Structure formats: C-alpha cells, structure tokens
Amino acid sequence: MKIKFFTTGGTIDKVYFDAKSEFAVGEPQVREVVENSNVGFEYEIESILRKDSLDITEQDRALVRQRVEAEPCSRIVVTHGTDTMIETAKALVGIPNKTIVLTGSMQPARFRVTDASFNIGAAIAAVQALPAGVYIAMNGRIFDPHKVRKNRAKNVFEATEFRAGDGMNSGRETE
Amino acid sequence: MKIKFFTTGGTIDKVYFDAKSEFAVGEPQVREVVENSNVGFEYEIESILRKDSLDITEQDRALVRQRVEAEPCSRIVVTHGTDTMIETAKALVGIPNKTIVLTGSMQPARFRVTDASFNIGAAIAAVQALPAGVYIAMNGRIFDPHKVRKNRAKNVFEATEFRAGDGMNSGRETE
Amino acid sequence: MKIKFFTTGGTIDKVYFDAKSEFAVGEPQVREVVENSNVGFEYEIESILRKDSLDITEQDRALVRQRVEAEPCSRIVVTHGTDTMIETAKALVGIPNKTIVLTGSMQPARFRVTDASFNIGAAIAAVQALPAGVYIAMNGRIFDPHKVRKNRAKNVFEATEFRAGDGMNSGRETE
Amino acid sequence: MKIKFFTTGGTIDKVYFDAKSEFAVGEPQVREVVENSNVGFEYEIESILRKDSLDITEQDRALVRQRVEAEPCSRIVVTHGTDTMIETAKALVGIPNKTIVLTGSMQPARFRVTDASFNIGAAIAAVQALPAGVYIAMNGRIFDPHKVRKNRAKNVFEATEFRAGDGMNSGRETE
Numbered sequence: 001m002k003i004k005f006f007t008t009g010g011t012i013d014k015v016y017f018d019a020k021s022e023f024a025v026g027e028p029q030v031r032e033v034v035e036n037s038n039v040g041f042e043y044e045i046e047s048i049l050r051k052d053s054l055d056i057t058e059q060d061r062a063l064v065r066q067r068v069e070a071e072p073c074s075r076i077v078v079t080h081g082t083d084t085m086i087e088t089a090k091a092l093v094g095i096p097n098k099t100i101v102l103t104g105s106m107q108p109a110r111f112r113v114t115d116a117s118f119n120i121g122a123a124i125a126a127v128q129a130l131p132a133g134v135y136i137a138m139n140g141r142i143f144d145p146h147k148v149r150k151n152r153a154k155n156v157f158e159a160t161e162f163r164a165g166d167g168m169n170s171g172r173e174t175e
Numbered sequence: 176m177k178i179k180f181f182t183t184g185g186t187i188d189k190v191y192f193d194a195k196s197e198f199a200v201g202e203p204q205v206r207e208v209v210e211n212s213n214v215g216f217e218y219e220i221e222s223i224l225r226k227d228s229l230d231i232t233e234q235d236r237a238l239v240r241q242r243v244e245a246e247p248c249s250r251i252v253v254t255h256g257t258d259t260m261i262e263t264a265k266a267l268v269g270i271p272n273k274t275i276v277l278t279g280s281m282q283p284a285r286f287r288v289t290d291a292s293f294n295i296g297a298a299i300a301a302v303q304a305l306p307a308g309v310y311i312a313m314n315g316r317i318f319d320p321h322k323v324r325k326n327r328a329k330n331v332f333e334a335t336e337f338r339a340g341d342g343m344n345s346g347r348e349t350e
Numbered sequence: 351m352k353i354k355f356f357t358t359g360g361t362i363d364k365v366y367f368d369a370k371s372e373f374a375v376g377e378p379q380v381r382e383v384v385e386n387s388n389v390g391f392e393y394e395i396e397s398i399l400r401k402d403s404l405d406i407t408e409q410d411r412a413l414v415r416q417r418v419e420a421e422p423c424s425r426i427v428v429t430h431g432t433d434t435m436i437e438t439a440k441a442l443v444g445i446p447n448k449t450i451v452l453t454g455s456m457q458p459a460r461f462r463v464t465d466a467s468f469n470i471g472a473a474i475a476a477v478q479a480l481p482a483g484v485y486i487a488m489n490g491r492i493f494d495p496h497k498v499r500k501n502r503a504k505n506v507f508e509a510t511e512f513r514a515g516d517g518m519n520s521g522r523e524t525e
Numbered sequence: 526m527k528i529k530f531f532t533t534g535g536t537i538d539k540v541y542f543d544a545k546s547e548f549a550v551g552e553p554q555v556r557e558v559v560e561n562s563n564v565g566f567e568y569e570i571e572s573i574l575r576k577d578s579l580d581i582t583e584q585d586r587a588l589v590r591q592r593v594e595a596e597p598c599s600r601i602v603v604t605h606g607t608d609t610m611i612e613t614a615k616a617l618v619g620i621p622n623k624t625i626v627l628t629g630s631m632q633p634a635r636f637r638v639t640d641a642s643f644n645i646g647a648a649i650a651a652v653q654a655l656p657a658g659v660y661i662a663m664n665g666r667i668f669d670p671h672k673v674r675k676n677r678a679k680n681v682f683e684a685t686e687f688r689a690g691d692g693m694n695s696g697r698e699t700e
Contacts, residue, residue, distance in 0.1 A: 038281060041315060106213060107366055112462045114462075120296070124297055125300035129304035140215060141176065191548075198548040387644070388640060389664050389665035463561050467643040468646035471644060471647040
C-alpha cells in the first residue's frame with residue numbers, strides 16, 4: 001500500500017521564525033507526524049504550495065488538481081489550511097479512480113497540544129477505507145465536500161445536512 | 176454520529192507515578208486525545224480493564240466481548256495494549272451489526288512524541304468508514320485480525336498476506 | 351520564599367487563534383510552566399502588557415518600572431519579548447533592594463519544542479541566587495543588561511565583553 | 526563559560542522500550558534539553574551511571590565523587606534520580622573550588638508535560654550564579670543538601686529549616 005501526500009500550507013505547517021518575530025508557513029509537518037507514528041506503508045510527500053488557505057487562488061486550485069490528476073498513486077492525502085479547504089476539495093471532485101482526502105489542523109503541528117497528528121491519522125485511515133471520491137477528514141469525522149461547512153464560531157467542521165439515525169457519514173453514502 | 180470507547184489499559188495509558196518511581200496503567204488517555212482534537216461527534220468512554228496486555232486473560236476477553244455485545248452504540252473503538260491486541264480482536268469476531276476497531280500505541284500518550292493521537296484518529300475514521308466487523312488500526316493501516324501479526328523486531332503491525340496490487344486493505348475486503 | 355512574575359507579552363506568550371488565522375499574544379504562559387513544574391515557593395503572576403516587544407514604547411517601560419518599584423516582593427521575574435528585552439532591562443536599573451530577572455523565549459511556550467520552561471527555570475534560580483540588581487536570563491546564561499546583545503543571525507543572546515578565564519558571569523561580578 | 530554535565534540515570538532519563546513493554550533508563554535526556562534551548566555556552570555531557578536512584582550504592586557514589594574531583598571544569602551539573610539525590614549530594618560535599626548542582630525530574634523528560642527542562646534550566650543558572658559548594662535545584666528552589674528533604678506525599682523537595690524573612694535560600698546563605 002502506498003499513499004501520496006500533497007501539501008499546500010495552512011495552519012498545520014505554521015512555524016515560528018524568531019529572527020523576524022513572525023509565524024509563517026514552513027516545511028510540511030506531515031513528514032514528522034508520519035515518521036513519529038512509525039507507519040507501515042510506503043509514502044511520498046510533495047509540496048505544491050506554501051500558503052495560508054485564504055491566499056489560495058483559483059489558479060492554485062487548478063494546479064493542485066493537475067498534480068493530483070497526474071499522480072499515479074491512487075490514494076492521496078492533501079494537507080491544507082482550514083479556511084478554504086472545502087473550496088479546494090470541491091475543485092478536486094470528478095477525478096476518476098482516486099480516493100482523495102483533505103485534512104489540516106486548527107492548531108499548528110508544532111504545538112504541544114495540536115490536532116495535527118490526530119487528523120492526519122484519520123485521513124490516512126479514510127484514504128484506505130473509502131472508495132474513490134473526495135473527502136474531508138476534520139474533527140474526527142469524514143465529510144462529503146458538498147455537505148460540510150466550517151463553523152467559525154465553534155471552530156469545527158460540521159455537516160450541513162442531518163438525517164435520522166446517522167447525520168454524519170455522508171462521505172461514504174455518496175458513493 | 177456517536178462512538179463508544181472502551182479502554183483496557185496498555186502502553187497508551189501508561190503514566191508515571193513518581194512517589195513509587197514506577198510506570199503503570201493510569202486513567203484512560205483517549206479522553207485527553209479526543210478533547211484536544213475538538214471532535215465533532217458524541218462519544219462515551221468506559222474503562223473495562225487497566226492492564227498490560229500481556230496480563231489479559233481469556234476471562235478478561237470474555238468480559239470485553241460481553242460489554243461490546245451489550246453496548247447499544249454500533250461504532251466501537253477499543254484501546255488495548257499491543258502485545259495481545261490481536262488475540263482480543265479475534266475474541267470479538269462475530270458480533271453482529273457493529274463496527275469494532277482496536278487501537279493502542281507503541282509509545283505512551285503522555286510522551287511528547289507518541290503515536291497515540293495518530294492511532295486514535297485513524298481508529299475513529301475507520302470505525303465510521305468501515306462496514307460491520309472487527310479491525311485493528313495500527314501504524315497507519317487497517318488490518319483484519321486474522322491477517323496481521325506484530326513484528327516485534329521492527330515494532331510494527333504487518334499483514335501476514337500480500338496480494339498483487341494491494342497487499343493491505345484486507346479488513347475492507349473481508350466483508 | 352516568594353516570587354512575583356510580571357508579564358509583558360512577547361514570543362513566549364504567542365498563541366494561535368484559528369478563527370482569525372493569526373498568532374497573537376495570549377494569556378501569560380508562565381502560569382502553566384510554573385504549575386507543571388510543581389514549584390515549591392509562593393508566587394503571584396500579574397500581566398502588565400500584552401505586546402510584541404518591538405511595540406513596547408518608552409511609556410510602557412515607565413509603566414513596568416513603576417509597577418516593579420511599587421511591588422513589595424523583592425524577587426521579581428519579568429517575561430518579555432526578546433527583541434527589546436535589553437532596553438526594558440536597562441530601564442529597570444537602579445531600583446534598590448530588588449533582584450529583577452528578565453526572561454522570555456525564542457519559541458512560543460505552547461510549542462512542543464520550546465525554550466520557555468528552560469528559560470523560566472533559569473530565571474527563577476537566578477532571582478533566588480543573585481544579589482539585588484537587574485539581570486537577563488536567556489540561552490542558559492545570566493547577563494548584565496549593559497554587557498549583552500541579541501545576535502539576530504544566531505538567534506542567541508551573547509556577552510559583549512569577554513575576559514580571560516570567564517567571559518560570562520558578568521551578572522555576578524557586577525555586584 | 527563551560528559546564529560539565531554528569532548523568533547517573535533516574536526518572537529524567539526514563540524511556541519506554543515497547544519491544545519489552547517496559548520503562549527503563551535510556552540515553553541522557555539532558556542533551557536534547559540543552560540542544561532545544563539553544564544554549565550560549567560550551568558544554569560536555571558524560572554518563573557515569575544509568576540507574577534508578579534507589580539502586581545507587583555507596584560504591585556508585587564514590588565513583589561519582591571521583592569523577593567530579595577529577596573533572597577540570599569548575600561548574601558541574603549532575604542529573605540524578607530524586608529518591609536518593611540528597612544522599613549523593615552529601616557525598617559530594619567538600620570538593621574544593623567547584624560549584625556542583627544536582628537536579629533531576631519528577632516526570633520523565635520525554636513526557637509532554639515534564640519538569641525536566643525547567644529543572645535543568647534552574648540548575649544551569651544556579652551553577653553559574655552560586656559560589657563553590659554543593660546544591661540541589663528542584664521544584665524551582667535551590668537547597669543546601671543538609672537542609673532539604675523529599676516530601677514523598679507532596680512529591681516535592683522542601684527545606685527542613687525555615688527562618689524568618691527567608692526560609693529558603695539556604696544554599697546562598699551557607700557560603
């Protein structure tokens with residue numbers, strides 16, 4: 001089994017440069033998470049962008065789509081800032097024969113308390129378990145990009161539709 | 176969506192008691208992981224055992240099975256020591272209508288560098304995405320309990336069977 | 351023994367506000383460091399400013415001096431941003447009968463890898479061990495504010511004068 | 526300025542070996558603490574023992590004393606388990622012309638929440654600021670080894686004598 005990680009920046013990759021007294025997007029942090037978790041699969045990590053997700057343009061999204069389409073690996077995890085993760089996910093819909101999962105974090109991976117490892121773990125499980133399609137793995141849930149919003153007040157991704165019995169697993173049922 | 180967590184001890188829950196200068200199984204650490212990850216689903220956490228997994232007996236396994244069978248929630252994550260996780264997973268096979276995922280960690284959750292958050296994230300995604308059955312989520316992979324072993328030399332869970340094209344996703348294909 | 355902590359902001363107190371996708375000075379982090387270290391002395395923590403140290407004005411420094419002068423406790427630790435820590439230290443010179451130690455960190459206290467706990471530990475030892483005067487505790491050293499500079503290229507505080515045998519312990523020898 | 530670190534084991538150096546499912550004394554952790562704190566002085570780290578401090582014998586203490594006496598560097602930090610740190614400190618009393626500070630931690634340095642960095646920071650400041658003699662730096666305080674005990678119930682080192690005005694700074698006043 002092999003997973004290809006594409007990174008685009010976002011909070012998950014924010015580091016602190018003291019010389020300039022500023023936080024900015026640094027090296028992809030997914031590498032450290034994956035190494036520290038001693039994963040039992042092959043992987044490659046490739047950086048496409050290093051941006052706050054609010055700065056990602058339609059041109060950037062076209063580039064991400066192009067890279068994902070050209071990628072021979074069929075299991076793809078994209079790390080991304082949370083503010084426009086849903087837009088980028090939508091821009092990836094329709095790529096055939098690939099399971100694509102977007103994730104990121106609300107707190108930088110370098111923090112002592114962060115959701116980065118947890119979210120990457122969830123994305124990796126999702127990209128193996130789910131059929132071809134595009135999904136968002138955030139807050140311990142798996143979402144269909146067309147049925148999710150970021151609730152900024154609560155700082156959490158939530159489903160936009162709820163059904164009796166199971167309001168959540170829309171990603172799976174879409175297929 | 177709701178997930179029920181059962182805890183049984185193991186490395187993931189090891190804490191350090193300085194007064195006695197010893198490490199031992201403490202409070203379930205899954206609570207802190209889930210709280211720090213700001214999860215967007217309902218959950219309950221219940222401790223069944225607090226043991227090193229080498230000390231878990233057949234009677235203990237019968238107890239775990241009894242609790243899982245009696246549990247109304249259909250998505251269940253069991254945290255467990257890695258040494259006999261496979262045995263306990265096998266003891267849970269055959270419970271109908273429930274997706275049951277076992278996970279744990281190689282390094283205690285309290286460590287600065289640990290696979291605990293990553294593995295719990297993976298288990299949570301797996302328990303949502305997979306059909307009814309019993310699975311092990313370790314090292315970023317999802318295993319069928321009958322097709323996995325713990326490689327002690329490499330300290331990693333690995334599949335016991337490989338097939339052309341995809342040696343891994345046996346859990347899913349078992350269904 | 352009692353120590354009074356005054357906080358003014360700086361990198362040490364930088365937290366991440368995801369709702370606004372920005373880092374900014376948050377709650378004083380010295381509280382968590384001191385609590386986690388199970389300290390065996392009385393202390394109080396009081397926030398005077400919450401600023402990047404580049405934004406601290408002469409008026410701000412006058413305020414800090416006023417608070418330190420009015421403080422009945424004779425052992426005082428001031429947490430401060432590193433960029434103008436030396437200027438604030440100089441502004442506190444001449445206050446009688448008080449040992450005043452400034453410290454901060456190059457990496458935010460919330461990071462998994464940070465110099466915050468280490469530096470606060472050093473400042474607390476220095477404020478007990480040294481006679482009345484003003485000192486800077488950074489990079490594991492104790493400096494006289496008139497004989498130190500921040501080397502931005504190396505991101506380290508260093509003595510501006512070296513003497514044979516002991517280039518460092520200017521704080522102690524000043525007395 | 527140069528500091529020599531001698532390590533003897535203890536909680537601070539406890540790591541987890543999953544293959545054997547046990548915690549044991551591992552590599553000296555002071556190296557990582559010092560590297561992460563970007564210290565501005567020369568240092569050497571040398572391991573003398575790797576023991577729980579309850580297992581340290583009088584012969585071991587004689588060896589530590591021999592090494593400290595033979596060491597040309599005049600500023601020495603010894604990391605040690607907390608249970609018998611006081612005994613080892615007493616065994617080092619009387620070595621001329623050296624400032625010797627013992628420290629350790631109540632929680633292993635590898636833990637996410639630990640007093641290790643804090644205590645090592647304090648020891649490093651103390652070894653610079655204090656005159657020749659033997660001191661214990663624990664819980665943010667500096668103790669004379671003859672006037673301290675480990676309170677096991679509270680898990681804290683505390684002075685055995687208190688005086689009006691300053692019950693604590695016995696290390697300094699001893700001189």
